[in-house]
Amino acid sequence: MLEYASISVKLCYVEEWRSSICYRAVCVGRRGVGRHGGKVHTTLSRLIILQDFLPVHDQCRNPWRRRPQGVVNTKASLGAPERAKKILMMGGSRFIGVYLARTLVKAGHEVSLFTRGKTPITQQLAGESNEAYAEYQLRVKHIQGDRQDFEALKSKIGEAGFEVVYDINGIEKKNFVYKAIFHYNHTGREAAEVEPIVDALPDLQQYIYCSSAGVYLKSDLLPHFEVDAVDPKSRHKGKLDTESLLQDKGVTWTSIRPVYIYGPLNYNPVEEWFFHRLKAGRPIPVPGSGLQITQLGHVKDLADAFVKVMDNPKAFNQVFNISGSKYVTFDGIARACAKAGGFPDPEIVHYNPKNFDFGKKKAFPLRDQHFFASIDKAKQELDWTPRFNLVDGLRDSYELDFGRGKFRKEADFSTDEMILSAGRVHATV
Structure with missing residues (x-):
């Protein structure tokens, strides 16, 4: 039924x-x-x-695909670690890494962040006590360097005895032979940049990699499962190349494929795009019918999933989709954001994107298609369940970030004005 x-x-x-x-x-x-x-x-x-x-x-x-032979099917608790791990996190000073590093440190692990050092290594989170922040600052470590300088990278991490790598950051790099696109926020990462890390760590037990659900081949059959066909021509090809590299190198790996990520400190303007318009009391332009179905996952739930796969035999050499429990329409996101921020029900204006030339500007923060993935494999294999429903998660994001006057990008309503000046195709409240 x-x-x-x-x-x-x-x-x-x-x-x-x-x-x-x-x-x-x-x-x-x-x-x-x-x-x-x-x-x-x-x-x-x-x-x-x-x-x-x-x-x-x-x-x-x-x-989903059965686990390979030889992988232990343990039912042991995935709570406190049996012993602390020496963890190298590539990145970790913003968004996902901010929450993941804290979770790992609180669990008793030794965490070192590898960054270029151009931004503060730590930042106090909204609602975080001074004592908790001071404790985190004291325990988290930092290695400054450029991961694209392979020899320097090897020299800085090779003798540290790292057992686990979390690779969650991305940069845009051009004029590199191994050109690829990596990361959920449209940044680039070449698989060739992962190989030196693997080669430099003789004690490496697991390489945990942040991929994207964007690797799946567009299909009429949804949701996407981990065994679905992938698109070798997608802009996320580098993610697939990296997964293949890790497998070919014989290292134990785990790949996490988020859909859309949201939450406090999000630098990909997903919920922020809606909050800007709601705060300004403006109509919300939504392409098409607004019934396109997609999926958002909270960054703290993503961090929990990253922790669950570490040192977990069920996660060895496996891919997991990670996102929220519910699928939602574009119109539903607008209404959920309004509810989360305490705004009145929004006026939603639907338009046909083909009738406009927005140039290089992005008129809507999400891809105009059905796009969502099953998270059942993670829930059943990892004993992981999202803590946040959509409205509560958006409320967490609003109250700890946008609602405090913090956002990553200034409001830009120029494409909105183009749409509204052409006349409302269809408005709903």
Whole structure:
């Protein structure tokens, strides 16, 4: 039986079916894939009108690849570590690394951040006590350097005895033979830059890598599972190259593929884009019908997942999608942001992007398509569950960041004015 009480869609995929959308409930057992509940033929608008989210079936499981032979299927607790690990974090001074490094330090691990040192290594978080911040400053370590200077990199990390690497940062680099795109925020990272790190660490036990759900080949069949086809021509090709490199090097690795990440300190303007317009009391321009379905995951939940994969045999040589439990429409994000920030219900203006030439400016912060992934593998294999629902997570972001007058980019309503001056195609409240 389908119900609309939750949004963690474990079973649904979407395919075009003539002029309507065919939603099929897929129930996956250990021996194969079967359909549950038949088909529900309806238009997308009729299905979503009940809620901004897709329906849910709690009895379904996902068809991910079986673990390779030889990997221990332990059910041991993933709580406090049996012993402290010496951890090298590539990056760690902003957004994901800020929360991940704190979590690891609190768990008793020895964490060293490798950065260029051009920005402060630590920063006190909103709501963080002076005592907690002082403790973190005292315990976290720093190695200053440029990861693109391979020989210097090796000399600085080679004798430190690091056992685990978290590679979560990215930079834009041009004129490099191994050109690739890396990271969830559209920055670049070449697989060739990972190889010197692996070669320099004789005691390396696990390389944990931040990839992206953007590697999946665009498909009518959703959500994306970890075993789905990837796009070798995507702008995220470098992520796939790096995963292949790690496998070829014989190192134990784990790759995390987030969808859209949000939360305090987010430098990719996802929720910030909506908050700027809500604060200014402006209509929110949304492309198309606004019923495009996507997925947001809180940065603190992502940090928890990164910790869960460390030293966990279930995560060895595996890929995990990580995001929020619920899928949401574009219009639903606008309403959720309004609710989180205590704003009135927003006026949403729909427009056809093909009618405008925005140049190099981005009129909307999300890709104009259905884009979401199953997180069931992580939930079942890692004993991990997101702590934040969407509204609570957005409220956390607003109250600890934007609501305190902090944001990464100034408001730019120039594309909004182009859309609004052309007339409202369709407005909803």
